[in-house]
Amino acid sequence: MKSILFTGLSKLLRGIGRRMIERIWRLGAGARLFFLTIIYSGESFRRFHLTLREVYFTGVMSLLIIIVSAFFVGMVLGLQGYNTLQKYGSSEAIGVLVALSLVRELGPVVTALLFAGRAGTAITAEIGLMKTTEQLSAMEMMAVNPIARVVAPRFWAGVISMPILASLFSMVGVLGGYLVAVPLIGVDHGAFWSQMQASVDVREDIINGVIKSVVFGVACTMIALFEGFDAPPTAEGVSHATTRTVVISSLTVLALDFVLTSFMITV
Amino acid sequence: MDRTTIDLWVGVFVALGVAALLGLAMKVGNLTSNKLGDTYSVSAAFENIGGLKPNAPVKSAGVVVGRVADIKFDSKSYEAVVTIKIDKRFEFPKDTFANIYTAGLLGEQYLGLEAGGEDDVLKNGDKITQTQDAVVLEKMISQFLYNKASETDSKADAGGTKPEAKASGEKSGEAKSTELGDAPF
Numbered sequence: 048m049k050s051i052l053f054t055g056l057s058k059l060l061r062g063i064g065r066r067m068i069e070r071i072w073r074l075g076a077g078a079r080l081f082f083l084t085i086i087y088s089g090e091s092f093r094r095f096h097l098t099l100r101e102v103y104f105t106g107v108m109s110l111l112i113i114i115v116s117a118f119f120v121g122m123v124l125g126l127q128g129y130n131t132l133q134k135y136g137s138s139e140a141i142g143v144l145v146a147l148s149l150v151r152e153l154g155p156v157v158t159a160l161l162f163a164g165r166a167g168t169a170i171t172a173e174i175g176l177m178k179t180t181e182q183l184s185a186m187e188m189m190a191v192n193p194i195a196r197v198v199a200p201r202f203w204a205g206v207i208s209m210p211i212l213a214s215l216f217s218m219v220g221v222l223g224g225y226l227v228a229v230p231l232i233g234v235d236h237g238a239f240w241s242q243m244q245a246s247v248d249v250r251e252d253i254i255n256g257v258i259k260s261v262v263f264g265v266a267c268t269m270i271a272l273f274e275g276f277d278a279p280p281t282a283e284g285v286s287h288a289t290t291r292t293v294v295i296s297s298l299t300v301l302a303l304d305f306v307l308t309s310f311m312i313t314v
Numbered sequence: 315m316d317r318t319t320i321d322l323w324v325g326v327f328v329a330l331g332v333a334a335l336l337g338l339a340m341k342v343g344n345l346t347s348n349k350l351g352d353t354y355s356v357s358a359a360f361e362n363i364g365g366l367k368p369n370a371p372v373k374s375a376g377v378v379v380g381r382v383a384d385i386k387f388d389s390k391s392y393e394a395v396v397t398i399k400i401d402k403r404f405e406f407p408k409d410t411f412a413n414i415y416t417a418g419l420l421g422e423q424y425l426g427l428e429a430g431g432e433d434d435v436l437k438n439g440d441k442i443t444q445t446q447d448a449v450v451l452e453k454m455i456s457q458f459l460y461n462k463a464s465e466t467d468s469k470a471d472a473g474g475t476k477p478e479a480k481a482s483g484e485k486s487g488e489a490k491s492t493e494l495g496d497a498p499f
Binding site: 096103110150210211212215217218221240243244245248249257 | 315321324328331332339
């Protein structure tokens with residue numbers, strides 16, 4: 048009886064330990080890939096068309112989903128914000144509410160979440176499949192560094208695309224909020240924009256939002272690249288890696304958002 | 315896909331992004347409205363500035379004419395010295411009155427300038443001498459309570475000569491006016 052309990056307990060502890068070591072190992076391997084990508088990223092700038100091609104696939108192809116969802120997010124913010132603000136007789140402040148929540152939070156965060164779903168999964172699946180079909184090994188055989196040729200251009204493309212997509216998201220969202228607030232509900236046009244301009248600061252709000260989106264771009268792209276690069280070379284392995292990309296990217300973005308916000312909002 | 319097509323689309327994408335960022339800065343942010351052009355600075359001392367913050371608007375007749383540039387504490391006179399920047403286009407007389415107001419009931423505080431009647435105008439580095447402090451809600455409430463208390467005291471004194479005055483005094487509004495109507499003086 049006692050020995051059964053003991054073996055059960057030690058099995059449980061060993062399981063926890065193994066998982067912990069695996070997590071730390073993956074974190075270290077991810078960091079290593081990140082530094083290797085930075086070191087070998089010379090080629091992605093010398094042969095810039097490689098990066099441009101990836102900007103096309105990660106950025107331009109994500110435009111539609113970003114713009115459409117931004118529009119709806121902005122409109123919902125307008126409706127919900129008006130509903131609450133008019134109880135306090137300050138429905139003109141709706142412009143402030145829509146703009147600040149988009150520029151500070153929703154723009155960078157929702158863009159990063161959508162980006163992880165739209166572009167991150169594609170990157171993971173592509174690289175995972177390249178690995179499964181031994182294209183990466185073939186490159187190494189031809190003395191082509193797969194990190195310089197495959198990983199780095201995708202990394203820089205993600206880092207370039209994310210702030211652009213996030214600013215587009217914020218702008219389109221504000222326009223969506225405007226459409227609901229001014230023509231539909233009837234908030235005064237001048238008050239909407241002037242109150243917004245009075246409380247949105249370029250450095251404190253807009254630049255900080257861009258900084259956030261750059262950080263999210265690095266995190267999301269790097270996670271997607273690492274998961275693809277690290278995927279077991281099987282169909283199941285690639286599918287698991289793709290799922291992990293979405294889960295880990297989303298959690299990382301939300302956690303990083305808290306950390307960045309707590310640095311940016313000085314009490 | 316053709317390389318030129320990709321270049322074109324990426325160009326469109328980047329242009330859209332730059333346009334969105336510029337739009338955010340110009341239309342949503344305060345890049346345009348914050349610019350005052352050429353300014354001159356004037357200082358004013360207050361005993362209490364309440365919640366006035368740097369970059370708060372300076373308004374005259376409700377129009378923004380400048381911004382609060384700096385707020386310092388003067389340890390000699392124990393006053394807050396507020397430096398404001400006023401647009402060069404607007405000139406104010408030397409005896410201009412500077413008040414701290416609150417936008418709305420709970421809104422942010424701003425500095426209001428009320429022009430005086432002198433011919434000399436304020437120049438760079440001048441000091442506004444006539445100032446009025448921010449209204450502190452606690453002070454106002456305590457003053458109100460004090461006034462109320464002294465009012466009831468005086469009513470109690472009047473009650474000695476007119477017994478029904480106290481009862482009517484408690485009935486607020488119209489009761490008070492009748493009491494004033496047949497006051498002994």
